[in-house]
Amino acid sequence: MSHIRKSFSGITVLDDVSFEVKSGEVHALAGGNGAGKSTLMKILQGVYSLDSGQVTICGTTFNGSVSIAEARQAGVGMVFQEFSLVPTMSIAQNIFMGSEKLQGVFLDKQAMNRATVQLLNRLDVDLHPDTEVGELSTGYWQLTEIAKALHANARVLILDEPTASLSATETQTLFDLIRNLKSQGIGIIYISHRMDEIRQIADRITILRNGRNYLTSDLDSISDEEIIAGIVGHQTDNLSKRESRVCLNDEVLLKLDHLHTENGVENVSLEVHRGEVVGLAGLMGSGRTEVTRAIFGVDRVTSGSMTLSGKTYSPKRPQEAIANNISLVPEDRREQGLFTGHSVCDNLVITRYDECERAGLLSNKSIETLVDNLVKGFSIKVDDTKTEAYRLSGGNQQKIVIAKWLGKDPDLFIMDEPTAGIDIGTKREVLDQVAKLAEQGKGVLFISSELSEMVAVCDRYVVMKHGRTVGELPAEGINNEADLQLAIQHSGTLNK
Ligand SMILES: Nc1ncnc2c1ncn2[C@@H]1O[C@H](COP(=O)(O)OP(=O)(O)OP(=O)(O)O)[C@@H](O)[C@H]1O
Ligand SMILES: [Mg+2]
Structure with missing residues (x-):
């Protein structure tokens, strides 16, 4: 060419x-x-x-x-x-x-x-x-x-x-x-x-x-x-490990206790505290996505239990999860996350109309400000936010999905491969946003097939194998991909 x-x-x-x-x-x-x-x-x-x-x-x-x-x-x-x-x-x-x-x-x-x-x-x-x-x-x-x-x-x-x-x-x-x-x-x-x-x-x-x-x-x-x-376009530092913070408070936000579901979860116990990023580690197919589906009310729980801030939590559908202040960035967000025929602006504000309402009317000014902030914050490449979403490049479409959920204000964020399709420059920004959420006292459950990202952002790891939790690791001592890889392998054998 x-x-x-x-x-x-x-x-x-x-x-x-x-x-x-x-x-x-x-x-x-x-x-x-x-x-x-x-x-x-x-x-x-x-x-x-x-x-x-x-x-x-x-x-x-x-x-x-x-x-x-x-x-x-x-x-x-x-x-x-x-x-x-x-x-x-x-x-x-x-x-x-x-x-x-x-x-x-x-x-x-x-x-x-x-x-x-x-x-x-x-x-x-x-x-x-x-x-x-x-x-x-x-x-x-x-x-x-x-x-x-x-x-x-x-x-x-x-x-x-x-x-x-x-x-x-x-x-x-x-x-x-x-x-x-x-x-x-x-x-x-x-x-x-x-x-x-x-x-x-x-x-x-x-x-x-x-x-x-x-x-x-x-x-x-x-x-x-x-x-x-x-x-x-400029020098960036490689993804480096985040300073692990001491949990500001001990409040357990989400607790799964011997959870089994109809679809691939075969005994999972874990906790997510406020103020921490918990990495769900394990190979693809180990049941990580299935855990997120259960928490989000997609798959049915067959035994075991979930609690949210100490209260029994058993969602029957995603709306209940959302009503309980849980956000999910799903793995297959290309299908689930976007109204491609609608404008970038519509897609960004759809989760947040309540914030843009003034006396029962949508305020154009506040919509504009909100959208501007999100477009800048996530470096979404678009000249005019009235453009239909399908006209954006693949990665920029993904940024919209992430921006619209990260911009909301729930207590618990579940993120399944949030940086897939996103370029190296913006990955850093997405991971920074994740860290920021934890600093604001939210709980984050984080999944990524790129171990370097897990190392960069997680405070603690829960390791899964064949639908089960097989171990838990603190971030201390895990300073790079190789450390994490080894620890994941080791977790499996210890708990055989
Ligand atoms: N049908 C279209 N109408 C208008 N603009 C378009 C259309 N298709 C692509 N563009 C614009 O062309 C530019 C390049 O997009 P392209 O999809 O080629 O990027 P890319 O390098 O593949 O990015 P990514 O890594 O996100 O997939 C983008 O700014 C995009 O908005
Ligand atoms: Mg592309």
Whole structure:
């Protein structure tokens, strides 16, 4: 892609950007939220037109915009940030959607199934082609998406934040697959906000900043600090451990006592005090999200109990949790957290209309002030807050969800992967906000698959394994990811 320019309603989003990926190479595309990564890839894939510039795919040069059909024909495959599969259809039906094999006028199901098995074999996946996609875990959705792209003979594969909803094991499976595809000569464009992943999988990196090329480099000849500074635009300290504070008061806010639920919680006991951040540690699939679902009244409790500020608490639905001053930043907030057709402003104030009310009327002035503060506080990249939320970049949409909940004033915050999709610069700000909540005397239950974030913000850890709590650790003595990793492993064995 050379000298690509693109603007939306007069606002320049890509300004003379050039980018290339070689056959058999993994090229990381990095940059802050709203830098233009997804837009550049949507141009390559034919979803957006370009204003000027040139795209060459596997030797075919397009002067002007590429259409979706042309891009696919030329060999571009994309795995979307939001999946494009139909959950009620089988794997084979999804892969062959739009290119069904026919025998006469009838669908040739057997031939499609055979071809699907071949594709899945190429990916080392053992799934039946008739399996409904809706029954698969997210990791397999992604593999199905990749199989679909390969079926279309992709020579260039675009992965836009592919691990955002994958477990650690699924991520490693994906990386094995990427290595496999690399060896087959496929060029892979890998978008991610996670440094460790870029280091593990990429050969080269290009950083975009505010819609312009900032640098392109081999990963071997660039340091983490240079990459972070390139993305953020200034030097930042690495995530450092927060001064652990003595709990201001001993008040137990939330207590779970031998909790079991209908869905994956198999004996969990823990406490969250006012003024502390409790990290719920453990591998993906250890039942952490399921604990948050129980506290938030989504999953039914089958035995054991919960108390909130000493009183029995047994929510039947999320509204009861909210009425009890509990806030949840859910893991899958892209689906649950946002009204994408509504403006940024509406989305930010929806939880807080009560504060903007003056004598029974909504005060425009107070709405404006509130929204301004949130947009600045979370560096949400938007020119006009009347813009519909779907027009924002993925990470900026996530910031809205977090801002709207953090801005509220509940007693207990539950945060499940609050920084997923958020760029390195803003992660720090989100974590600072979390610490601030604790300092204000709130209780926080915090989950992150990035251990460095846990270390940076938690006062105490509760370790989970197979749906059970298996240990508790103070923050003292845990000063980095390795310490925490080791402690988590150790907790499991101690309590066998
Ligand atoms: N359909 C659209 N209409 C108007 N503006 C848009 C549209 N799509 C993207 N933009 C703007 O283009 C800019 C770049 O967005 P893009 O999605 O490419 O960022 P990104 O680098 O992928 O960020 P993230 O890391 O958050 O996913 C943003 O400021 C965004 O608001
Ligand atoms: Mg994006």
